[in-house]
Amino acid sequence: MESGVDPDEGVQSKQDLPKLVRGANVSYSPDESKISSPRFSRFSKIIFSRPSQPLLPAHIADWTHVGSFPSPLLNNPAQSNLGMYFVGPNETILVDVISDSENTTMSREFFRAGPRRELAFHPQNQVNACIVTCGGLCPGLNSVVRELVITLEQIYNTRNISGIPFGYRGFYSTHLEITRLDSHKVQNIHHEGGSILGSSRGGHDTQRICDAIIAMGFNQIYIIGGDGTHRGAIKIFEELKRREYMAAVVGVPKTIDNDIALIDKSFGFDTAVEEAQRSIKCAKIEAKSAINGIGLVKLMGRHSGQIAMFATLASRDVDCCLIPEVKFELDGKHGLFQYIEEKLKTKKHMVIVVAEGAGADNMDREMGVKGYDQSGNKKLNDVGLWLKSKICIEFKKRNREINLKLIDPTYEIRSVPANASDNLHCSLLAQSAVHGAMHGFSGFCVGLINTHFVLIPIVEICRRGRTTVDVRSRMWHRVIATTQQPSLSAQRNNPPPSSPPIKTLVAVGENCFPTEKELSLVQEPTVVEPVEENGKTNGTL
Numbered sequence: 291m292e293s294g295v296d297p298d299e300g301v302q303s304k305q306d307l308p309k310l311v312r313g314a315n316v317s318y319s320p321d322e323s324k325i326s327s328p329r330f331s332r333f334s335k336i337i338f339s340r341p342s343q344p345l346l347p348a349h350i351a352d353w354t355h356v357g358s359f360p361s362p363l364l365n366n367p368a369q370s371n372l373g374m375y376f377v378g379p380n381e382t383i384l385v386d387v388i389s390d391s392e393n394t395t396m397s398r399e400f401f402r403a404g405p406r407r408e409l410a411f412h413p414q415n416q417v418n419a420c421i422v423t424c425g426g427l428c429p430g431l432n433s434v435v436r437e438l439v440i441t442l443e444q445i446y447n448t449r450n451i452s453g454i455p456f457g458y459r460g461f462y463s464t465h466l467e468i469t470r471l472d473s474h475k476v477q478n479i480h481h482e483g484g485s486i487l488g489s490s491r492g493g494h495d496t497q498r499i500c501d502a503i504i505a506m507g508f509n510q511i512y513i514i515g516g517d518g519t520h521r522g523a524i525k526i527f528e529e530l531k532r533r534e535y536m537a538a539v540v541g542v543p544k545t546i547d548n549d550i551a552l553i554d555k556s557f558g559f560d561t562a563v564e565e566a567q568r569s570i571k572c573a574k575i576e577a578k579s580a581i582n583g584i585g586l587v588k589l590m591g592r593h594s595g596q597i598a599m600f601a602t603l604a605s606r607d608v609d610c611c612l613i614p615e616v617k618f619e620l621d622g623k624h625g626l627f628q629y630i631e632e633k634l635k636t637k638k639h640m641v642i643v644v645a646e647g648a649g650a651d652n653m654d655r656e657m658g659v660k661g662y663d664q665s666g667n668k669k670l671n672d673v674g675l676w677l678k679s680k681i682c683i684e685f686k687k688r689n690r691e692i693n694l695k696l697i698d699p700t701y702e703i704r705s706v707p708a709n710a711s712d713n714l715h716c717s718l719l720a721q722s723a724v725h726g727a728m729h730g731f732s733g734f735c736v737g738l739i740n741t742h743f744v745l746i747p748i749v750e751i752c753r754r755g756r757t758t759v760d761v762r763s764r765m766w767h768r769v770i771a772t773t774q775q776p777s778l779s780a781q782r783n784n785p786p787p788s789s790p791p792i793k794t795l796v797a798v799g800e801n802c803f804p805t806e807k808e809l810s811l812v813q814e815p816t817v818v819e820p821v822e823e824n825g826k827t828n829g830t831l
């Protein structure tokens with residue numbers, strides 16, 4: 291083979307790849323003479339586009355004195371066998387991997403997760419870790435808790451691990467008991483849904499949480515939760531740093547709705563889609579077996595229709611997928627009723643999937659806003675019941691027999707244990723979290739980007755807000771192609787605003803600690819704090 295180029299593929303071999311250059315946005319190929327056009331070899335081009343600064347998480351050495359200890363993995367046989375166990379200090383993962391030669395852009399990059407040679411904590415004598423799960427349930431919470439404990443105990447010989455009960459309020463509520471965790475206790479919990487620690491909404495009191503952390507001497511704080519939880523986590527991180535307290539604050543993003551920005555997907559999402567598919571299958575059977583049968587399946591997703599979209603694509607049995615991002619009307623020649631009428635005429639039955647946030651504006655107009663939950667999230671009217679009643683009334687008016695069956699598996703979907711791929715995902719996230727904390731990083735969360743686990747400054751997650759389905763994306767177009775549904779609105783749907791220009795994303799600063807200006811960009815929902823009465827908190831506890 292000609293040196294460096296596979297004659298069939300035109301791909302440069304690894305040894306000829308250029309060294310990455312730091313500090314510049316470089317775009318070049320290693321040997322232009324071997325490439326037939328200036329930009330392409332036969333089937334590939336090699337372009338490295340980098341920002342000047344990868345987004346480095348904060349390190350506790352930035353505000354307090356820390357020691358330096360060798361990783362116990364140095365004596366681990368796996369390390370000597372593989373010789374490549376540790377992550378290099380400069381290994382990063384590029385975020386923007388789709389390149390368009392006409393519009394060369396800079397890519398953001400994050401530091402790669404994994405074990406590091408040097409630790410900021412003496413793992414055996416110094417670490418006092420705690421774990422908390424917040425927000426709604428999601429398949430895999432127990433798998434993350436389990437792997438955090440196992441990694442802390444079995445890889446790093448840490449013995450002090452505590453479980454905080456029922457979310458943030460568990461740090462300071464006197465009637466909730468903090469438990470000790472060890473590998474024996476967590477051995478089989480990944481086979482169960484939910485969280486052995488319990489979870490809750492509301493109750494974030496930064497000062498009381500930080501007072502409790504300091505009083506109990508916790509110095510590694512593992513926080514598993516969604517977008518709201520991470521907004522809380524950044525406040526804890528900021529406050530502990532202000533108090534010059536040595537602690538690694540680490541987030542593990544959880545969202546069954548898959549609405550956290552940047553990461554490929556959240557743990558639990560695959561399981562949720564798999565479960566949703568089962569309900570769609572049942573809806574299809576019900577619909578097919580009745581005269582003018584309609585199977586209506588309500589799925590989770592208050593702001594983002596990801597579960598509905600992926601379950602629709604995976605099942606391929608759906609005739610109409612309604613998501614919060616796409617407006618729809620009921621009446622008129624473009625409306626849902628008309629589409630149902632036509633579908634029943636031609637196909638004799640149909641399946642409709644609706645995400646819980648779809649049609650929220652229509653329902654709010656009719657029924658008013660239901661209020662807010664303890665975390666400040668808007669409570670939604672039940673779109674399943676609303677649609678069912680609207681469709682039944684309409685077809686009665688038309689004197690047309692229909693048989694509509696509503697299937698609402700929302701809580702079933704999130705309370706099951708993680709499936710195999712999510713279990714693996716959870717384990718790798720938890721290991722990444724512990725390795726990062728042991729090295730001394732703080733104010734970061736772990737996530738999958740382009741199939742690699744990375745360390746993401748939490749502020750990056752917070753300032754980007756929630757991810758929603760991009761109605762201009764190829765994925766949403768695939769949904770339309772599968773269901774064949776028309777646009778159900780006479781109005782054009784407003785496309786979501788495009789991402790901010792990449793240049794502004796890399797301007798966060800070296801340790802990514804949020805400036806006042808950046809924090810002001812973080813969306814703050816109104817937090818409705820729970821009221822404690824007679825030592826008991828109202829709500830779900």
Ligand SMILES: Nc1ncnc2c1ncn2[C@@H]1O[C@H](COP(=O)(O)OP(=O)(O)O)[C@@H](O)[C@H]1O
Pocket residue numbers: 424425426457458459490491492493494515516517518519520521522523525544664665666667814815817
């Ligand atoms: N802006 C915020 N600041 C501080 N804490 C918050 C904020 N938003 C939510 N939280 C806290 O995070 C926890 C979980 O939030 P929630 O929105 O219910 O779930 P999720 O984290 O899954 O989005 C709650 O205890 C809530 O009080």
Ligand SMILES: O=P(O)(O)OC[C@H]1O[C@](O)(COP(=O)(O)O)[C@@H](O)[C@@H]1O
Pocket residue numbers: 425426427516517518544545546547590591592646663704
């Ligand atoms: O009944 P709850 O606990 O408010 O949960 C319902 C909500 O939980 C979710 O599954 C996930 O919400 P979070 O990610 O904010 O926890 C939403 O889709 C749903 O609206």
Ligand SMILES: [Mg+2]
Pocket residue numbers: 425516517518
């Ligand atoms: Mg949320």
